[in-house]
Amino acid sequence: MLSIKDLHASVEETNILKGLSLEVKPGEVHAIMGPNGSGKSTLGNVLTGREGYSVSQGEVTFNGKDLLDLGIEERAHEGLFLAFQYPVEIPGVSNMEFLKAAVDAKRHHQGLSDLSAVEFMKTARDVIKHVSLDQSFLKRGVNEGFSGGEKKRNEILQMMLLEPSLCILDETDSGLDIDALQVVANGVNAMRNDDRSFIVVTHYQRLLDYIIPDYVHVLSGGRIVKSGGKELAKELEARGYSWLEGEVA
């Protein structure tokens, strides 16, 4: 599904990712943990094609295609989805318009026609229940005045509507109370299947009690410095990251 080989990437001339490699197979859930500033969000941004990030070395293939060669929206059409660490507020554009534009864009790529407003409303009303947001959040501006938790639920709502094949969740759990955390976890678990993969970026073992990962990786200094099974998360929770510093070298 996703194959990252020796990826080097920089932001404003600063090298952030320094030889990162990662293989994600269909149906797998990978957790990425690591200290602040280690490059976790950078990885998400590079994969989704955000402006300002340049790749100097390495390759990324996604479902057999050269991912780095695709435009931002093409990556989305191919099934890549990033749940943002800091979702953007867009006053004046209703959540509804935004979500429908996204769903229709994907349908267009699949050769399907737009959903009718009625069909879309029906789907959206149904799915929004799964993230425990009130219907009124469809009418409001995109993330406008949403609390941190509501923004994250809105990300999960988008994920559920778009049904991507690879979902990257960037610290979706940060700052969430236990109820919101469960909403996020339930959303992911409900979508887990043999074809869909997840990369879950988190600081906390806590989320991984609900979303059981197949693999846990530690990202430090722009590289994966350690990989293991779900028990690695527990170890990190107990010991922190400093004991791994030796392994970076």
Add this chain to the structure above:
Amino acid sequence: MTDFQQHALQLADAQSSPDWLNDLRAQGAQQWQSAAWPTRRTELWKYTPLVPLQNGDFKRWAEPAGGWQDHIEQIDLDATRLVFVNGVFDPEASSELPPEVVRFGDASAEQKAVISEHLGKVVDTERHLFAALSNAWVAEGVLVHVPRGQRLPKPVYVLHVSTPTAEPATANSRVLAVLEDGAEATLIEHYASTADEQNGFVNSLTEVVLKDNAGMQHYRINMEEENIFHLGGVHADLYRSARLRGFTIAQGSRLKRVDYQVNHKGEGADLNLQGIYLPRNSQYVDYHTNIEHCVPHCTTKEVFRGILADKSRAVFNGRIHIHQDAQKTLAELSNKNLLTSNKAEVDTKPELEIYADDVKCAHGATVSQINKGALFYLQSRGVSRKEAEIMLSFGFINELLQEVQEPAVQNYLGPRLARLFSRDNELLRHISYE
């Protein structure tokens, strides 16, 4: 005197007008000819050169024209409708008038008294040269006079249509609204043109008097083809606890300048003014607003937003003047500009002049390009860059559009504004208007 001033006076001489307006006309003419012609050194005209107007050949009054109906979409609402074509009243297209609405020429003795009392008195003609000209030219006009405690059941819709004429020509438009104590009304002024290349000059002036506790919704919609010259003004006096809710929108043109002057003259008066300007190509639009807080406990909330495309230019000058006696004033002024091209240019100048010490005031102005983070967010969800840009541009003004109280106006503007950003329906299909 410039030739332009001279020709304008000749135009006044060529008019027939009711005798009882003669004093005001003479006074206007006097001011007009004695005024120094504005140059770039004139503070109020610093950014907006009048040269193209001055060089225009505006020596005759525009003739009425037929056949415009198929080319102008009117706002679809149940209203008292007055239609003027090139400044000339079109009775066919207009509706029957209720007793509260009258053309100056048909005014009763009582209505004449109201007109004489207020017409040309709200506007400060020392400051507004083209208002002096409007006085010199006053002949035709509309009075809305709502008696004490009454509410006009239907909005008044004044449609001013411009069409091109054989030779460049001038049209004058004048509206006076006087709401007595506790009266309420909605007034919608719509300046439109056919899509043909325009060659006219429109001088429009509106005066509003809101007496104690009166409330008015006022709309000024200025969407004309880009070759027109249009200088307009809305001037209002607000007495005790009067409420004015104003909405104004302008597309740019060769020269378009709109002044708003609101005077808080009675305690507790409240102004909520929202404006949108959308110049593109090489168009020009200038909004000058001046709010005078003369007495305590009044409020002003003013929000203007502009989107500038291509090589267009806009000026926003928003002044709020809080006099020494105007304690406990609440005043907010915000102006945000979105440039969708790096050749577009805006001069924004919010000015708060505060001489009272116990007031709450805020002002801010921004000039920015489309938010990159928001653009990326939409694209990362699969929306094309082009569609995302249009959704974000529309969203930028949609925040104001959503607050438009009159649904017919909102329904009218939504799709039209969206089409300004693109003619491609594919790209507009996710824009909703309410």
